[in-house]
Structures are given as structure tokens and as C-alpha cells.
Amino acid sequence: MKTISRLRYFLYFSILIVASCTTGKRALQKGNYDASVSKAVDRLKSSPKNAEAMKVLPEAYGFALNDHLRKIDEAKLSSDVLRWESVLYHYQALNQLADEINGCPACLTLVPNPQKFISEAADSRSRAAEARYVLGQKQLNEGNRASAKNAYFNFEKAQQFDPGIKDIKAKMDEAYWAAVVKVVVQPVVVNSTYYKLSSQYFQQQVDDFMANYQRNRFVIFYSEQQASNQRIVPDQVLSLNFDDFVVGQTYVKERVEKLKKDSVVISRGRTNDPVYGTVKATLSIFEKKITSSGLLALTITDWQTRKVLRQQRLAGTYVWQDSWASYKGDERALTKQQLAMTNRKEMLPPPPANLFIEFTKPIYSQLVDEINYFYNKY
Structure with a gap:
């Protein structure tokens, strides 16, 4: 209870x-x-x-x-x-x-x-817009990129309070282009005529990333052709150079195993009874590795001063592997997995052009991270 x-x-x-x-x-x-x-x-x-x-x-x-x-x-x-x-x-x-x-x-x-408080709210909204506009104009007049960026945000806020402010869109555009960092991306350099065609895959990835970059609205990437056509004077130049790479280093390893299995039926007696014995075999296992690797030099330079702002070497490696086996002796000494391996034939490796593309994939991922990290501060 x-x-x-x-x-x-x-x-x-x-x-x-x-x-x-x-x-x-x-x-x-x-x-x-x-x-x-x-x-x-x-x-x-x-x-x-x-x-x-x-x-x-x-x-x-x-x-x-x-x-x-x-x-x-x-x-x-x-x-x-x-x-x-x-x-x-x-x-x-x-x-x-x-x-x-x-x-x-x-x-x-x-x-x-x-x-x-309808009229009071409307009046304070108008005053808030005016205050943001005045502050933005003051910052824009300071004539530096950081102040122009703050000016843009203040003009943007003023527009939110009062979309009808005269010339607010023009002021936002003026502040934006005073704040934006214009970066010209030079074509990827490969110091080998043989692999120039393979590098086009990497170049296309870079072009797509730069064209769709939205992480920071105050950074715009241009190709050299775009900059020339639009008469863009860059703030920075970004260069990419495969200055060190090796494609198709081959390593073949052979491992020999002596196999023995007891209690295996090896024959039948006169009365058809099983006769047990030991079977033996020699298993040769082959492992092939083809390694391709390279370094991409990333350099970001100030256009006016020629000062290097960022310099990194990005490494990438791709390993192609194959394995097969052969044996001598009695196949009954082998396990199912070992026997299956002996039925495999040595595969042809990918062509060098494909190996080049594969080792650039991890480099591209690092490049994206590096670009995002560096330009976040702008």
C-alpha cells in the first residue's frame, strides 16, 4: 500500500x-x-x-x-x-x-x-539600415581588402533591413571586387612528353574544382585563358608541377612452401579397403607489385611582389598487385585455396598511362584540402 x-x-x-x-x-x-x-x-x-x-x-x-x-x-x-x-x-x-x-x-x-509598435519598428529598421550603410562606406574608403570585405557585409546587412536603399547594389559590387582575391591557375606541368596525355585527367579535375569553388565567396580562380580574355590582373598565381615521379617500378617475390598431408587415401587393398599414406607437394607462390608514385609541387605567389606565399610538395602512391601459384607433386597436399591460386594465371598490369592517373588521385585529394585550408583565411 x-x-x-x-x-x-x-x-x-x-x-x-x-x-x-x-x-x-x-x-x-x-x-x-x-x-x-x-x-x-x-x-x-x-x-x-x-x-x-x-x-x-x-x-x-x-x-x-x-x-x-x-x-x-x-x-x-x-x-x-x-x-x-x-x-x-x-x-x-x-x-x-x-x-x-x-x-x-x-x-x-x-x-x-x-x-x-509598427511605426517604431519601421523607423528603427530604417535607421539600422542607414547605420550599416554609413559604416560600410567608411570601411570601403579605408582602401584595403580586409576593410572592403567588412564593408560588403555591412552593405549586405543594410540591404536586408531596407532593400530600397539607393545604389546599395552598386555599393555591394564595389566592395566585393575590392575585397575579392583573384587567383590565376597555371596549367599543370609534367616534365615528360610521354605522360602529358595522362596528365589531362588530373588537369580536368583541377579545372572542375576551381570552376566550382564556393568555399570562400571572396576568392575567384581563373585559368590563364580566362584571365587573358577578361583582362584580369591577378592578385596571386597558383602553379602545379609534377617535378618528380616514377611509374611502373616492378617487384616480383617468390615464396616456396613444402606441403605434406597425412592420412590421405592413396590406394585400395584387395578387399577394397582404403590404404592411407602421406602426400607431398612443393608450392611456389608468386607476388607481383607495381608501384607508381610522384610529387606535385604547389606554389602560390603574390603577383605584384613575386613573394612565395605557400609552397608544398604533395605525394601520391599507387600499388598494383597480383598473385598466382604453381606446384609440383600431389595436388591432394594442397588446400582448396592453394589449389585455386594455382589455377590463376599471371595478369597483365595496367598500361603506364593508367598507373600515372592512379597515383595522382590521392594527390588531388590533398590538393583540394590544401587549397581550402589556405584560402579560408581570405
Whole structure:
């Protein structure tokens, strides 16, 4: 009985806690006035006569209204150039609360006239846009790339506040092109006429990556042809050079195993009874490895100063493998796997051009990581 009583007490206590949470009482006690209003409104929509929510709503709304108005007054007195964004935030929060209450008939009997600040919000939005525009113009006038980048973000924010600002799009374009880093990517160099055709696969991957690069909007990659056609003066030049590579180094290894298996039926007696004995064989296992590897030299240079900004050597290796076997003696000494291996024939390796392509694949992955890492800071 005691256990049942305790369970009932626990369930009752849990229900009280849940009820207080859903009515907004706990949020009110913690000073989360907006959340308290929203919870009370939600509760009264589903249960218009809920006594706890009816008590919480007018009290929480009064606190929320006074709190936002106080913070608005404080923001207006602040010296922060972006203070109107804070003002706008608080007006929007008050308008949101008013909309929530107006959408709940039971709530309107408790808070008949929730205040809305439509013109005040519109005015603060306009002032916030103007502040961002002025700040962006000031940064753009500083004449350096970092400031131009900040100017672009401020113009962008100004446009979000007020899309109708005169010449805002032109200002964004001006700031963007003052901030962007223009990088000309030179064709991949391969110091071998024989492998120039194979390098085209790698070149195409590089071209596709650069053309679709979106990691940093303030970095644009151009091929030499594009830069020439568009009369682009680059900020940086990126060069890629396969200056050291080996294709088709072949290693063949032979391993000889002496095999013996006992208790194998080797014949039948006169009465057809099995005669057991030992069978032997010599197994020769051949393993061939063809290794191709190379180094790609990555160099990023400042166009004006000719200063090397980044220099890395990226390594890649590809190993092609094959194995087969042969035996002498009694095949019954071999396992199924060993016998299957003896039935395999030596395979022809891929042509050198394919081996070249394969060892460039891990190099390409490293190149992508290197480019992303270096240009993230821009």
C-alpha cells in the first residue's frame, strides 16, 4: 500500500511540474518573460479556463513589456553605431507577443489591448539600415581588402533591413571586387612528353574544382585563358608541377612452401579397403607489385611582389598487385585455396598511362584540402 501511495504522490507531483511548465509559470519565475507569455498563450488556446495560465499571462506580459521598453531606452542612449538593430529587435519581440495574444480569444479577455509598435519598428529598421550603410562606406574608403570585405557585409546587412536603399547594389559590387582575391591557375606541368596525355585527367579535375569553388565567396580562380580574355590582373598565381615521379617500378617475390598431408587415401587393398599414406607437394607462390608514385609541387605567389606565399610538395602512391601459384607433386597436399591460386594465371598490369592517373588521385585529394585550408583565411 505504501508503494502505491508513493507512486500516486510521484505522479501527482509530476503532473504539477508539467502543468507549471506548460502554463509558463516556471519561465516566469526564471525571468524568461517572453517564453512565459508564449507558453501561457499556448496553454489557453488548448484550455481556455486553465487557472494557472490565466494568472500567469497578464503578469508575464506586463513584465515583458516593461523589460523590452527599458532595454529600448537603454539602447537609444548607447554610443554603439549599431544600436538601432537592438532597438528593432525589442520592438519586433513586442509585436510578436502582441500577435500571439491577438490570436488567442481567451487571452484577449486577460490582456485586452496588447501594444504593437509598427511605426517604431519601421523607423528603427530604417535607421539600422542607414547605420550599416554609413559604416560600410567608411570601411570601403579605408582602401584595403580586409576593410572592403567588412564593408560588403555591412552593405549586405543594410540591404536586408531596407532593400530600397539607393545604389546599395552598386555599393555591394564595389566592395566585393575590392575585397575579392583573384587567383590565376597555371596549367599543370609534367616534365615528360610521354605522360602529358595522362596528365589531362588530373588537369580536368583541377579545372572542375576551381570552376566550382564556393568555399570562400571572396576568392575567384581563373585559368590563364580566362584571365587573358577578361583582362584580369591577378592578385596571386597558383602553379602545379609534377617535378618528380616514377611509374611502373616492378617487384616480383617468390615464396616456396613444402606441403605434406597425412592420412590421405592413396590406394585400395584387395578387399577394397582404403590404404592411407602421406602426400607431398612443393608450392611456389608468386607476388607481383607495381608501384607508381610522384610529387606535385604547389606554389602560390603574390603577383605584384613575386613573394612565395605557400609552397608544398604533395605525394601520391599507387600499388598494383597480383598473385598466382604453381606446384609440383600431389595436388591432394594442397588446400582448396592453394589449389585455386594455382589455377590463376599471371595478369597483365595496367598500361603506364593508367598507373600515372592512379597515383595522382590521392594527390588531388590533398590538393583540394590544401587549397581550402589556405584560402579560408581570405
